Amino acid sequence: MKRVVILISGRGSNMERLIRAERQGELAQAQIVAVFANRPEAQGLVHAAAAGIPALALAHGKYPDRESFDAALIAAIDRHQPDLVLLAGFMRILSDGFTRHYAGRLMNIHPSLLPVFPGLHTHRRALEAGVRLHGCTVHFVTPELDCGPIVLQAAVPVLDGDDEDTLAARVLAQEHRIYPLAVRWFVEDRLRIDGQRVEVRGRQQEDALFAPRLA
Numbered sequence: 001m002k003r004v005v006i007l008i009s010g011r012g013s014n015m016e017r018l019i020r021a022e023r024q025g026e027l028a029q030a031q032i033v034a035v036f037a038n039r040p041e042a043q044g045l046v047h048a049a050a051a052g053i054p055a056l057a058l059a060h061g062k063y064p065d066r067e068s069f070d071a072a073l074i075a076a077i078d079r080h081q082p083d084l085v086l087l088a089g090f091m092r093i094l095s096d097g098f099t100r101h102y103a104g105r106l107m108n109i110h111p112s113l114l115p116v117f118p119g120l121h122t123h124r125r126a127l128e129a130g131v132r133l134h135g136c137t138v139h140f141v142t143p144e145l146d147c148g149p150i151v152l153q154a155a156v157p158v159l160d161g162d163d164e165d166t167l168a169a170r171v172l173a174q175e176h177r178i179y180p181l182a183v184r185w186f187v188e189d190r191l192r193i194d195g196q197r198v199e200v201r202g203r204q205q206e207d208a209l210f211a212p213r214l215a
Contacts, residue, residue: 002083002187006035007073007090012044013172014088014109014179019051021180029187034080036073038092054080060092070098084186087141088179096143104193106141107186109179111171113137113153118146123164123171134158134167136175138182140193149198151182151191 006015015035021027035048040057048055058076063069074097077085087108099106112122114137117129126134135155142148154174158167185191185200192199 002030003033003081004030004084004086004183004187005033005077005080005082006048006086006088008035008037008042008044008088009039009091010042010044010089012037012042012047012088014175015044015086016047017176018086018088018180018183019048019053021183023051026180027184027187030084030183033082034077036076038069038073038090044089066093066095067097070095074098074101084183086179086183093145094141099141099143102141104140105186107151107182108139108141108146108148109175110137110139110146111168111175113155114139114146114150123167126158127162127164127167132158134171136171136178138178140198149193149196151185151198151200152178154178 006018008015012035018027019032022030022032032053034054034056035045037045037057038060040059042057045055045057056076058069058073060069063072083105085102085106087106110118110122112118112126113133113135117125123134133155135153137153138151139146140148140151154177156170156174190201192201
């Protein structure tokens, strides 16, 4: 059983999906042991607590700099002895020390088809660029922002008449599909990082039911 800690900043819809996946047996080899937020008002903390998961706030504004906050966050996370740390809408740029501490066991889901549109406002930038495909990416986190090895991606069409909200909703539905699958692969020890590539070992036929497709 792999121990999982989730980091959020807001409502935590991907966190909710991961909790549901654990409870429904999709993540039979994972146990979500804690949820942390850098904002005490984050609504996702309420959902996590209601699910019986320790839900803790560590307000970044109380620390003098990024490094001191990250050091405190590492200490708090490590009390739960995690095998995997998941970013689920955690709106903080992490220090190099943090990402190196959890190297190979820190994942993020980003709302674009990386390497295009790293950073913020991805849906707006996709619309402004006139791309016809957009999507989301699960990747391992490294010190360079949104540049870690890619585990899984899903694409959606950009439709005539789309605005940021409609496009974001279509992408979010795919985030909820692929993040639990990537986590399942990790907790089943099926992922191997080879440079910038991620190999999925022992891929089963049933994975095709969940694999990325044009939505």
